[in-house]
Amino acid sequence: MPQHAISFNRRMAMVTLAAAVVMPGRLLADAGFSGWLSGFAVKARSVGVSDAALKALGRAEYLPSVIKSDRRPAETTRSLQDYIGSAASPQRIKGGQRALSRYPTLLKKIERQYGVPKEVIVAIWGMESSFGAVRGSASVLSTLATLAYEGRRRDLFEAELLAALHILTAGDVSSSRMKGSYAGAMGHTQFMPSSYLAHAEDFNRDGVRDIWSDDPTDALASTAAYLRAKGWAKGQPWAIEVRLPKGFDLALTGRIYSRRLRDWGKMGVTDVKGRALTGAESGALILPAGPTGPIFMIFQNFHVLKTYNYADSYVIGVGHLSDRLAGGRAIQASYPKNPWGMTTTERQALQKALNDLGFQAGRPDGVIGEKGRAAIRAFEASRGMSVTGVPTVQLLAILS
Structure with missing residues (x-):
């Protein structure tokens, strides 16, 4: 280990120890965070992070509010009915329609190049940042460092923090502009740093992959590039709403049990208009609100969307919003109280x-x-x- 790193660690350890003696509660947590941060800086330097990026890391702060938000994500604290109602609210549908009207040439070009429907891209944009209006104002370095230090998912957030530092090292963005959400996601469509490194696009060819700009061009193209890389099936829906016949064996439902549509049709499964399912495509049945609520036949693109956010409610929200933007109907089934x-x-x-x-x-x-x-x-x-x-x-x- 370089001598300057050893000296830096010793100085930070002394500061942390002194702070622990005199600082209770929150300040004690801050002191422990500072010690952890100095150790992480040594690791980051060893994998090529620049001095400028390390200097930015040294300004990271411990954010207790981030921990609280991370433990109560909206996708798992609200009923499906409430979540979908918000995801595809009249206001959000109107916002999506405005976005489609404002950027018709750009969105058509992205759809043509990546094979992902423009309505899906706009739906993600709407869900993630209200079409760019709420992109997050927290320091990404502070957010990720807080989550890594807290330790519940340390490996994940240490990896994301290193990715963020590599972004700074490459000069893609300044630390002052690297802002995001409580989970460290960034830009119009809330890319995590590792996703940025792997999939961000310079779609407007200005030499910068800028997902933070007021101009959403690079962010929207990057989202399409991400979905294509994850296996988006061109021309296939994410899901369709279906109905089950009376007495249907619910043991056959679940996303791990896939069958051809025509085989489901032979078992009495229909679309919401009562027409038997046909075709050779394979799909699986999910019951996110039980057998008396909305039932969906899901396809490959459902699983692709789950790589963006693993919660089923999020995927259904994005998928349904994209359907509404494409002229589709609202979900037909009612939601059970229990x-x-x-x-x-x-x-x-x-x-x-x-x-x-x-x-x-x-x-x-x-x-x-x-x-x-x-x-x-x-x-x-x-x-x-x-x-x-x-x-x-x-x-x-x-x-x-």
């Missing part, structure tokens, strides 16, 4: 019981999606039960 025939308290208890037994059902928030259903299947299999993945009051009684 999804799966269980109260919120019962669903939370079911998730907690599964977690306590080592079956990873996710945070007990009462939203039982694909992760929760996978946990139920694993529990059922471990007990020699019929594997359905269906949450029920009877299953809760067995677990209690």
Whole structure:
């Protein structure tokens, strides 16, 4: 290790120790953060981060509000009905229509080059930053350093922090302009630093991949490039809303159980107009609000959108908003008060019981999606039960 790095570490350690003696609470956390930051700077220097980028890192601050926000993402704290209602609200649809009208040539060019529908790009833009109006004002370095120091997902955020420092080292943006959200996402479509390094585009050919500019050109093209790289299937929908016949075996539902559309049609699955499904494309059925709520046949592009944000509610929100921008109808099914025939308290208890037994059902928030259903299947299999993945009051009684 270089001697200057050793000396720097010693000085920082002395400052941290002195601070710990005299500073309680928040200030003590800040002192610990400073010590961690100095150690991370040594690691960053060893992988080629420039002195200028390290100087910017040295100005990073510990942000407790970031930790609070990270633990309560909107995708897992709101009902599907509320989330979709916000995602495809009349105001957001109008905003998307204005964006399509304002940038017709640019969006058509992006769609033609990358094969991703312009409505999908605009929907992501609307969801991520309200079409550029809310791009985030927090220092990305401070945000990522705070999340890495907190440690819940340290490896992830250390990698993103290094990526951000490499962006600064390359001169793509100044540290003062590198602003973003509470999770460290940046620009019009909220790219994480690693996604920027891998997929950002200089679409307007001005020599800079600028996703932070008021001009959304590079950001929108970068989003299309990202989706194409992740496997976007040109000409295929993300999902379609469907209906199940009475008595349908719910054990056949879930995103891991894919069949050809014509095979689903033979089992009585129809579109929302009652027409039997046909065709050779493969899709899987998901029930995000249970069997009495909206039911979707999902395709490859559903999974591609999940690489942007893993929450099913986010994918459904983006997908549905893009459908509305393309002239599609609102979701036809109603939303049950008690999804799966269980109260919120019962669903939370079911998730907690599964977690306590080592079956990873996710945070007990009462939203039982694909992760929760996978946990139920694993529990059922471990007990020699019929594997359905269906949450029920009877299953809760067995677990209690």
